[in-house]
Amino acid sequence: MEEKIREAVAGALRELGLPAGQTGAFVVEQPTEMTHGDYATNAALAAAKQLGKRPQEVAELLVKELRVSTVLGPTSIQSIEVAGPGFINITLSRAAVARAITEASAQGTGWGKGNVQEGQRVVIEYTDPNPFKAMHIGHLMSNTIGESISRLIENEGATVIRANYQGDVGPHVAKALWGLQKVGIVEPTTTLELSEAYVAGNQAYEDSPEAKAEIDALNTVIYTASDTAVMDLWRKGRAVSLEAFEKIYQHLGTHFDQYFFESETAEPGTRMVHDGIAKGIFEESEGAVIYRGEKVGLHTLVFVTSRGTPTYEAKDIGLAFLKEERVPNDRSIIVTAAEQIGHFKVVLAALAELAPAIAAKTRHVPHGFLRLTSGKMSSREGNVITADALITEIIGKALVKNPDPHVAEQVAIGAIKYMILRQAPGSDIIFDPEQSLSLEGDSGPYLQYALVRAKKILAYAENGEGGIEEPSEPYAIERLILHYPEVVARAARELAPNILTTYLTALAATWNSFYASEQVLGSPEEAYKQRVARAFATTMTNGLTLLGVSAPERM
């Protein structure tokens, strides 16, 4: 509807004598205040200067030329009014709102689906945990945001390939293997053994020059696979890690189509960086191969170390090509923590010289850190909150009200995901482990609970005999529901699940308010209210699905 109104406004502006190419600078939006109608446009304010007239005057003229009825249907408008400094407020008719509600309640899972990205193949990389290290709450952020973005993009018609890139080689692995060797573990079976070994190795690396030398040597062994005993230990430890990750993915309701490993990007990455020296893209300096970021306003980073091992940077170059080869795509999105912004700027600059087409379609989406009120989290020091520990703790909390462990898990995961998705992806989340996280108010369970209550009504209503009167004015909840397709489209366009989360919270609040003040079953308007309840339930269910949050039947 929004898009149709936009076209009508653009048409009216042309009627007022504005050149076709110059009508773009206005918005059609949902006004903050519901009393201002269902849609509003600032077109008159934006065009006033060009037309040399007062905004209110332009608005009056614009309203006369506005043919909203021809794009939305003859009985769709209740009023079009000029308000404030020159806004044009459009209020839909009772019939038009009712049509949207009927559509929402009838379409089921199809409600809100778009097609603007049909035919597009989008590869989305997220989560990226490192074997031999624990998956911590930072990975939970990447996974939650990446999964939701994937679903939002799929909802617009694209084919999404979910990718997970895991660091199974590199200094952290050498440290963990060194730690295992020191305590004589040849067959690791738990992730605890691995993370303890990593912390021990990391400590020794800082404290002891001998240990440092041993670990550096081990690192090279891993890259070159030159020692069968070491590689055996590596394979076993890696398998333990990966298996543990899969379990967490199951809890989170996420999955991957493609797994990439640093052990497979290291070789091609190193080779391509070396090839790039001859082309003048990279250069040698103090034995290392570097990219002079200064030539494009960035800073210099080492791509291959003086020992000949590739850094994260070279491996990401290798990854870019490997992705292209295995997963041909139109767009490539990488979701990682914001601390890597600088890294990706340099890598993409280098890639732009190496393979301009790949660099051009690649986009880095940074997310903030999950910071603790008690201080900084560091896996090197071992004071991280692991994904497992957090999930277990919140499930324990949810069990208080939900004896059913399955429901408790749905509530707990929903609460965690909501906390992550409610704010703009780039900003940090301050997480207080003492207060843990909220299961009421502005929270995941709040949305789930609103839905559970609506579904209960629908269940009772199946054998109910209620009235068929129709209320003369739309309820606030109806006027919110009809915006759902526009909201998900924008969230997908901007890669911002928080837009959807904010909307769903308002939707749940409005529903709860409706629920408290309006009796559905047995009321004179029962049939109509049921349809509203169904439309709400459909909208909330579809919205939660796009967030990756499940909808319990009861709680």
Place this chain on the structure above:
RNA sequence: GCCCUCGUAGUGAAAUGGAUAUCACAACAGUCUUCGGAACUGUCGUUCCAGGUUCGAGUCCUGGCGGGGGCACCA
């Protein structure tokens, strides 16, 4: 030092250059014979500072101040 980011009620957040800056927690006062109280209704309280652009700035620009991140061999 340079670069990037963020400063919004006591706390955590929202807001596409638009209308009276929105929500939750906390605090306080209410709503339970109604479809489920993880709920609802109400009260209190907010854009770091100084300039600028604009009909209009939390949002854009410049300069401060403060937090976070990055800046040659970690990822």
